Amino acid sequence: MNTKIQIQRNCLYLLLLLSISSSTQAQTDAAKKYLLSALDLMKSRSINKNKLDWNSIYKTSLEELKDARTIKDTYPIIRSAQSKLEDSHSNFFPPEAVASLLLGYKQTGQAFPYAKYKLIDGNYGYLSVPGIGCYNFKDWDEYASHILKGIKELDNNELRGWIIDLRENDGGMLQPMYAGLHPFFEMLQLVGSRDADGIDGYYGFKNHSVYYRGEKQHTFNIPTVKLRNRDKTIIVLTSRTTASSGEFITIAFSSLPNVKLLGDRTNGLTSDNTEHRLSDGAFLVLTEGTIINSKKELFDEVGKGIQPDILILDTQNREKIIDAAKNTIDQMKKK
Known part of the structure; x- marks a missing residue:
């Protein structure tokens, strides 16, 4: 037994x-x-x-x-x-970090990155666009909608010109930035990316959606805004903090004929990242392209940044840089 x-x-x-x-x-x-x-x-x-x-x-x-x-x-x-x-730009986010990105700003107790806007001296439209670092689509809608609200209110005035402030835009998600600023860009081929095989693709916006290479990337629940003052001079303020998606937006504006960049050179993360979700929910973020402008010029030197048309090193001196922007608008209006 x-x-x-x-x-x-x-x-x-x-x-x-x-x-x-x-x-x-x-x-x-x-x-x-x-x-x-x-x-x-x-x-x-x-x-x-x-x-x-x-x-x-x-x-x-x-x-x-x-x-x-x-x-x-x-x-x-x-x-x-x-x-x-x-590439100095690829990244990896484990599932717990991704969970925070998906929850968004408010549910994680973070201050929401609202754009700031105001009318300066009665006829200069000032809009400050921060970065956005989350993957919550409701947050994307709110972020883009608030930018559009500011643009629409400013556009109701007879403007001498626009001042778009990207000095504190350290990047994040390009799609909501592009959607929020779509009245300036629409479907024009202003900024894109060139991949490792030399294939170019451009971003665009149509019917509430951001496109890349003609394929829909994301559809937003936001209003469509048509500008009255679209052809007025646009001054884009940049600094060494302006990075990544902020640099995409900088290039998009600089491809327009009525735009001048003013400030310091940008950070130099001029590459295009894509998020890939792995089997456990982690994000593998890969640099898959390099920024190109409307002329297909390549910004492939890491750290070089985008050079402004008008150099002002003291970008934190708000009065000085705003005065320079207004003066530039006035000078261009006389031409």
Whole structure:
């Protein structure tokens, strides 16, 4: 009887070991599959994909995987592989960070990035457009709608010109910025991106939607605004803080014939990022293109930034830079 019980116990113990081993192997296999999916995205989409030693990157990453047991264990390996992409802009957001981005500003207790606008001296339309760093579509609508509200109110006046302030725009999501400023841009090919294979694509806006390469990217629940003062001089204020999507907007404006850039050169993150959601909800953000303007000029030197037409280094001196903007508008109006 004791022998029979002992045999049963040994069998149960063996089954438990096999179950644990099987579970561990399944986790290891899932981690490997997850890592390879991330590496495959980098290899197929990175702006520098044709310049990198992918055999070395895969080999090193898989060697680092030997101690990984879970998907979470692959995060440092993915970040290490991303550092080899040499684009200074790609990123990785684990699921908990993505959850915060999806919740948006108000649900996470953050101040909402509303645009600021006012009429200066009765006939200069001033609009300050901040960056937006969330992936909540209701927030996108509110952000863009508030910009449009400011534009519409200012446009009800007989303006001498516009002052668009991007000095504090440190980037984030391009689509809501573009949607909010669509009265200036519409479907004109003002700013785009060139990928690693030399293929160009441009952004546009039509019927409440942002397009890229003619394909709809996102549809907004926002009003459509038509400008009365669209052809008036536009002065765009920039600084070293103006970055990423803020630089896309800078280039879009600079491609218009009635625009002057005034301030300091921009930050120099002049590349196009795309978010890829992985199987556990993490975001793999990859730099997949470089900014081009309407003339197909390429802004591919990281850190160089966009040079203003009128250089003012002291961009925090508000009175000085606003006076310079007004004077430039007046001078251009006389021509």
